Amino acid sequence: MPGTPESENPVITMSFSVEGRDFKASGEPSRRIKRTLEQIGLDWSVVRRASVVFYEAEMNIVIHARRGTLRAEISPGRVVMVAEDEGPGIPDVALAMREGFSTAPAEIREMGFGAGMGLPNIKKHSDSMEIETEVGKGTRVVAVINVPRAGGAKTRGG
Amino acid sequence: MGRYFHSVTLDRDKCKGCTNCIKRCPTEAIRVREGKAVIFEERCVDCGECIRACPNHAKSALTDKLDRLSEFDYTVALPAPSFYGQFRRTSTPEAVLRALLAVGFDDVHEVASAASAVAYAVRTYIRRGEYKKPLISSACPAVVRLIQVRFPSLLDHIVPIESPMEIAARFAKEAASRKTGLPAGRIGAFFISPCAAKVTAAKQPVGRSTSAVDGVLSMSEIYGLAVKHLRDPYEGPDLQVAAASGIRWGRAGGENAEVGTGELLAVDGIHHVIVVLGEIEKGRLADVDFLEAQACVGGCIGGPLVPENPFVARANIKAMADMVGDRPVPLEPGELDRYYDSGVFFMENRIPPRPVMQLDDDVAVAMLKVELLEKTVNDLPNLDCGSCGSPTCRALAEDIVRGLALETDCVFKLRERVRDLAAEMKELAEKVPPSMEQPNPRQSANAATEAEGA
Structure with missing residues (x-):
């Protein structure tokens, strides 16, 4: 498809609202995003990393916030995850980034969630991550996963 | 035999073209076409769910004698x-x-x-x-x-x-x-x-x-x-x-x-x-x-x-x-x-992937198809009835963007189209060229009165 560079770099945006404590519906947005990434045919390593990033971000909203949105911005070169919530915010981001540190209530830990790996996992599986947070208001997490520029049919042209 | 061998096979004579197997298939590998189940061989994993699901025993496993x-x-x-x-x-x-x-x-x-x-x-x-x-x-x-x-x-x-x-x-x-x-x-x-x-x-x-x-x-x-x-x-x-x-x-x-x-x-x-x-x-x-x-x-x-x-x-x-x-x-x-x-216990080769989800080899084209897919899904009734031969409305939408099906394969869409067409035909049927128009008796009576009054 010949065209301007812009038309060769389309972006697909998917947005889902996520309710706090709704464990029944949780996982569905991440699953839908993962399926779309597979349909686009991005590298499996990207799909795998993105699955972890979106899922952890979604669960963070479910576990900690009142409500929020999970958004995916997908382009051939990168996948951007944006998670915004209305919730308690994070008083100490450095502490929250530490593996195993968790403020999840006991009943949630009982369910096997809230192991204090959410934010560390997002960081580990993305190429860059930013957190903006305000105590008592909410949190916005943006993570970027770059698609490796490997050879092969998927990255033809350019 | 194509690229893939499959033990799971279909007895065409027994298949009634119902939706039992397409609904149970874990990889959405089956469609009903021309009244019979058809298996997409690159998707089939030979799990045998369809063999169990078929009420007519049309699915079976090919085994040696x-x-x-x-x-x-x-x-x-x-x-x-x-x-x-x-x-x-x-x-x-x-x-x-x-x-x-x-x-x-x-x-x-x-x-x-x-x-x-x-x-x-x-x-x-x-x-x-x-x-x-x-x-x-x-x-x-x-x-x-x-x-x-x-x-x-x-x-x-x-x-x-x-x-x-x-x-x-x-x-x-x-x-x-x-x-x-x-x-x-x-x-x-x-x-x-x-x-x-x-x-x-x-x-x-x-x-x-x-x-x-x-x-x-x-x-x-x-x-x-x-x-x-x-x-x-x-x-x-x-x-x-x-x-x-x-x-x-x-x-x-x-x-x-x-x-x-x-x-x-x-x-x-x-x-x-x-x-x-x-x-x-x-x-x-x-x-x-x-x-x-x-x-x-x-x-x-x-x-x-x-x-x-x-x-x-x-x-x-x-x-x-x-x-x-x-x-x-x-x-x-x-x-x-x-x-x-x-080393006798070990496999000789790495197990290769068989990715089938991808809508197009070209990422940019696949992205366009994803957009079309989402639009198509929203237009479908999302009742997942299976009458079109695809297991779900989403699967039909995928088939449509892959060029394997048409929107009118959906019975609801087809009915909508027929109803619109019927309405249009009725409207057209009432249209007559002015040369053939019949005078409306009341209208012409009024016209006559008006003419008289004038």
Whole structure:
């Protein structure tokens, strides 16, 4: 498809609202995003990393916030995850980034969630991550996963 | 035969074109076209769900026939552990194996015995090796193929050790060759299978180029022949050597019980397997060392080619295993270590992915198709009725963007179009050229009055 560079770099945006404590519906947005990434045919390593990033971000909203949105911005070169919530915010981001540190209530830990790996996992599986947070208001997490520029049919042209 | 061999096949005459199989297929591999089910071969994992789902018995598994035994000078039956589960406690594991000789085999080699060896190899691999947690069992070929098709990013979690069936065939041929002096090529190893997936695994293995298994026979068929010979007189050495722990592989949980090392998780039923694999893909369950995953509910005793129902079979397996008792596994640890180090347990090749989800080879085109797909899904009724021949509205939308279906394949869409067209036709039917217009009596009367008034 010949065209301007812009038309060769389309972006697909998917947005889902996520309710706090709704464990029944949780996982569905991440699953839908993962399926779309597979349909686009991005590298499996990207799909795998993105699955972890979106899922952890979604669960963070479910576990900690009142409500929020999970958004995916997908382009051939990168996948951007944006998670915004209305919730308690994070008083100490450095502490929250530490593996195993968790403020999840006991009943949630009982369910096997809230192991204090959410934010560390997002960081580990993305190429860059930013957190903006305000105590008592909410949190916005943006993570970027770059698609490796490997050879092969998927990255033809350019 | 196309690029993929499949054991699961369709009897076109029996197929009524209903929606039972398309709804149950875990990889959305079936469509109804021209009144008959059609399988997309690149998507099919031979799990056998459709065989179970079909009310008309139109789906079946292609298996070898017993007359293939005549192709070899010496034949060995390889009964799957689930085979013992087909017999009530009035029989014994030894009697079951003897009955197989009466059916026409020259020898019997229990897959249960190879299962114990495989468990030893997996244990050793867990203890010695560097691996990605969790390791996923390679024993169920439908699960391995499901991972190729739907979870390619988990392929490197599959333990690179061959299945008990494959190991049994090799051990059996080695032993038979020693016993008879025949070359391995003249010895036929026949697996007695609970499922279609094992047929495919023998005809088109994924971890190696060729399988040591020469033929795969349906357990139901062999059961029917063997059951008559359970009380036949027999003179000869005892055939039954496998340990109880190997026999228990026939049902869900048996494999994990014998692996017995580390944090273990077991899942059975392909739709449940999908849920657990999805969890692993999301990064959960990283604390698990080994996952036993079986496509059939209840494990191999729940296979589509098994005559007994899985609940009775589970009780039978327990009874048979208890009869055998806790004897040691047939191979000595030293011998097993030698085998392990020689590499016989390991697959030759990496298992390749079979990605089928991608809408186009070109990422940019695929992205356009994704957008079109989402728009198309929103326009469909999302009742997932299946009348179009695709399992869900979303699957139909995928088929439409792939160019395999039309929006009017949807009966609701078609009806909408017909209604709009009918309305348009009615409107057109009422239109008449002015030259042919009939004077409206009232209007013309009014016009006359007006003319008079003027």
